[in-house]
Amino acid sequence: MTDATRTSTYTHADLPGLMGLMTGDEKHGPAATSTLDVVWVLYDRVLRVSPEGRDAPGRDRFLLSKGHGPMAYYAVLAAKGFVPVEWLPGFGSYDSPLGHHPDRTLVPGAEIGSGSLGHGLPIAVGTALGLRAQGLDEPRVWTLVGDAELDEGSNHEAIAFAGPAGLDRLHTVVVDNSSARYARPGGIAARFEAAGWSALTVDGRDHEALYTAFTAPHPGRPHVVVARVEPKSA
Amino acid sequence: MDTMRDRFAPVVSRLLDEDPRVAVVLAAIGTDGFAGATRRHPDRVVDVGIREQLLIGAAAGLALTGLRPVVHTFASFLVERPFEQVKLDLGHQEAGAVLVSAAASFDWPAGGYTHMAPGDVALLDTLDGWTVHVPGHPDEAETLLRHAVAAGDDKVYVRLSVQANGQALPVDGERFRTVREGRSGVVVAVGPMLDAVLAATEGLDVTVLYATTVRPFDGAALRRATEAGGTDVVLVEPYLAGTSTAAANDALSDVPHRLLGLGVGRRELRRYGRLEEHVAAHGLDARSLRERIAGFLGAAVRV
Numbered sequence: 001m002t003d004a005t006r007t008s009t010y011t012h013a014d015l016p017g018l019m020g021l022m023t024g025d026e027k028h029g030p031a032a033t034s035t036l037d038v039v040w041v042l043y044d045r046v047l048r049v050s051p052e053g054r055d056a057p058g059r060d061r062f063l064l065s066k067g068h069g070p071m072a073y074y075a076v077l078a079a080k081g082f083v084p085v086e087w088l089p090g091f092g093s094y095d096s097p098l099g100h101h102p103d104r105t106l107v108p109g110a111e112i113g114s115g116s117l118g119h120g121l122p123i124a125v126g127t128a129l130g131l132r133a134q135g136l137d138e139p140r141v142w143t144l145v146g147d148a149e150l151d152e153g154s155n156h157e158a159i160a161f162a163g164p165a166g167l168d169r170l171h172t173v174v175v176d177n178s179s180a181r182y183a184r185p186g187g188i189a190a191r192f193e194a195a196g197w198s199a200l201t202v203d204g205r206d207h208e209a210l211y212t213a214f215t216a217p218h219p220g221r222p223h224v225v226v227a228r229v230e231p232k233s234a
Numbered sequence: 235m236d237t238m239r240d241r242f243a244p245v246v247s248r249l250l251d252e253d254p255r256v257a258v259v260l261a262a263i264g265t266d267g268f269a270g271a272t273r274r275h276p277d278r279v280v281d282v283g284i285r286e287q288l289l290i291g292a293a294a295g296l297a298l299t300g301l302r303p304v305v306h307t308f309a310s311f312l313v314e315r316p317f318e319q320v321k322l323d324l325g326h327q328e329a330g331a332v333l334v335s336a337a338a339s340f341d342w343p344a345g346g347y348t349h350m351a352p353g354d355v356a357l358l359d360t361l362d363g364w365t366v367h368v369p370g371h372p373d374e375a376e377t378l379l380r381h382a383v384a385a386g387d388d389k390v391y392v393r394l395s396v397q398a399n400g401q402a403l404p405v406d407g408e409r410f411r412t413v414r415e416g417r418s419g420v421v422v423a424v425g426p427m428l429d430a431v432l433a434a435t436e437g438l439d440v441t442v443l444y445a446t447t448v449r450p451f452d453g454a455a456l457r458r459a460t461e462a463g464g465t466d467v468v469l470v471e472p473y474l475a476g477t478s479t480a481a482a483n484d485a486l487s488d489v490p491h492r493l494l495g496l497g498v499g500r501r502e503l504r505r506y507g508r509l510e511e512h513v514a515a516h517g518l519d520a521r522s523l524r525e526r527i528a529g530f531l532g533a534a535v536r537v
Contacts, residue, residue, distance in 0.1 A: 057300070105328055111298070113326050116318065122288045123323055126259075126295020126303075133257060133277035133301060154319070157285035158292075 010079035012040050012207075018075035022091035022098070034177045034204070034229045035144060036072035039064075041210045042142060042173070043076050051081045054109045060139050061127055063111045065120020066146040066175065067101040074098050074107075082109030118152025121145055121172060125158045128170040128222075140169050147176040147188060162222045163196025170222040172197075173214070175204060178231040192224040204229040238375035238394035239336045243267025245379050246304050246334075250275050255302040256383060261289040263307045264336070286311045290319035290331075297329035302383060309335035309351035309393065317357060325361050330387030334379065338395035338426075339473050339498045340512045343505065352498035355448065356477045358391055365390045365407075366449035368425035368472065373402035374446055381407035391449075397426035397472060397509065405446045410455035414442040418535040420463040421527060422456065422482070424448055424471045427518065431470050434523035439537045448478060453485030465491035468527050470518070474498055494530045496523065 010018075015036060042062060043049075049059040064073050071091070078085045083098070090096035097106035101115025111127075114120055124143040131139050145155065162170050174188055189199040198218035202209040204227030213225040243264065249256045250271050257278040258268060265272075265281050272279040278301075282288045286307065293303035305312065312335045313320060324331055339352040358364045365388055369375035375394055382390040385407075403411060410422065413432065416439040423431035424445045435442060441463035443455060448471075460467065465486060469478050475497035482493055498516050505515065513519050517526060528535055 103326075113322070116322055118287075119291060119319065119323055122291025122319070123295040123298070123327070125288065126292035126297075127299055128295070129277070129280055129292060130257070130296040130299030130301045133296075134254075134299065136299075154287035154291060157282070157288035161282050161285060161288055161292075 012044070014079060015040065015072070015075045018078050018085065018088060019071045021085070021088035022071045022074065033072055034232070035066065035069070035175050036075070037205050037207060038144065038173055038175055038210060038227050039072055039076045041207050041214065043080050045211055046214045047142065048139075049109070051109065054082065057134075058136060058139055061111050061124070061141045063120045063124045063127070063141070063143040064102060064114055065112075065124075065143050066117070066149050067114030068146075070100070070102050073102065077107070077109050083107060117146070117149040118154040121155050121158040124170060124172070125162050125167065128162075128167045131169060132167075137169070140171060142171045142173065144173050144175060146179065147174055147183065148180040150174060150188065150191075151180055159192060159195045159197070163192075166220050167222045168218060168220050171214075172222070172224045174224060174226045176226050176228045178233070188226050189224070197221055198223040199226065200224075201226040201228060203227075235398070236372055237396050238369055238372045238398065239264075239396070241372050241376045242306065242334060242336075242379065242394060243271075245376050246383070247271040249304075249380070249383050250278055253302070253383070255300065257296050257301045257303045259289055259293045259296065259303050259305045261286050261307045261311065263311075286316045287319050290316040291323050293331045294319070294323035294327055294329040297324075297331055297387065298327065302330070302332070302387070304332045304334060304383060306334045306336070308337040308349060309354045310337070310349060313354040313357055313391070314351060320358075321361055324389055325363070330389050332382045332390045332392065334382075334392045334394060336394050338393060338397065341396045341509065343507050343509055343512045346506060347502055347504070352474045354393065354473060355391075355471075356474045359449070359477065363389055364449055365447065367392045367407065367447050369394070369405070369446050370399045370425040370428050370444070371402035372398065374405045377405055378407055378446065393425070395426050395472065397513075399426060399429040403444060407447055408452070409447070410443040410445045410452040412441065412455075412459065413444045414440070416440040416463055418464055419466040419468065419527075419531040420456065420459045421468045421470060422478075424469070424478070426472050427470045430513075430518060430520045430523055433520035434527055437537060438528060438531070438535045440527075440531065440535060451478060451481035451485065453481065456482060456485045460486065460489070460491070465489055466531050467491060468494045468496060468530060470523060471495070471497040472518070474500065492530075494526070496526060
């Protein structure tokens, strides 16, 4: 098990190497890395959650809804000490807790198991409702979805409900790599805004822009950040 | 007599008052009954509108924060429409919930097939770890609802119906109950089927077991009943015929036995009308049941 002193020294520059432990390759396709900067900025600067406090009722929640290509997620969880770096090379093997889609019961710090698209945002809605019902007003709930994943009707149900319900502890980051069928430019933010969300669209590779968007105030409304990255087909 | 569903909102409203863990999640059906509870507990009674995927997903999220969600709508929309959410958001996430359905197999025949769900229990049978209560009387429904909510973080399905027996029996949320004893066969009557089964087996030399909790299936009770009652077994279920034959078969796997599964037919009837007409059309009225049970058990059953 890697000790805490060492895990705390990992930086963003170490992430490609950590991902390489899973794939045997330090070069990764856009599909694997589209979420890397978003997840890093969240875990490095935004989320109030730690390996020691991963079950604390007052922690922030991060629900990875887009469970496809979770190497970036695992690399960040390893860099932040949630899972041992030694687990990474076993990625996808029978004895490894790290699958090609994450399982919350196997991965320390993973709030949900995901892979089938369109489940994270509805569960995040329930999580925000549950925290509010218990008077836990501090924790923030984040979920990461892909732009194509937003096509799932279950997400439309969640978006349409969360705005009018005023779930201001709920946050969604859409990693937009232009992979949705029938996409309309600007349509993602417009769809959320029409449902009463606060929405910002930023460069998904620009850490300062991401941080600023992630921490923008949005009183009384849920908040979405559309993080645009290079197209999947590029 | 009031219906099982008439008991649902009052019982669960009291549980909301008593237990800060309890939350109710609705999808625009059954909201009127919770008007008072919504005023008292605005954050723990949630109506997500006509959004059944969100209904289950949100319930899972509530459970992951430590609450005990009670989720209600018609069986078709509760189990069938959001089935992947039931499988993944509850099962795969290891999040518990109490799903409480109404409309059963064909409680509203005039409403047609869109509001019928004879396959709900069979569908849940493809998943692991569900407790399934099928009360046969409003009093039993009340008891089983309380059991369901109190069952820690278990995944529990409570199937409410307007079909009911005339008298309630004591139910414990676990075991089958012996209602009648005989030597030439064992008939398991599930929930609202008991009155018809008792009428159908009047004067026959059979043991009648009453099942209101069908999952886990009380195989030990069936096994014990067959020791005196013989290993010819008839299951009479108010949902898809044969739903519990695999469970009964497992209970008797090491003894020679015969099994007949009676219930709602698979073929879509495409008829409206009244409940009794559908009961008869599926051969679940007392006269049809007597014919089929006696026919299966043979001459020895007649005393």
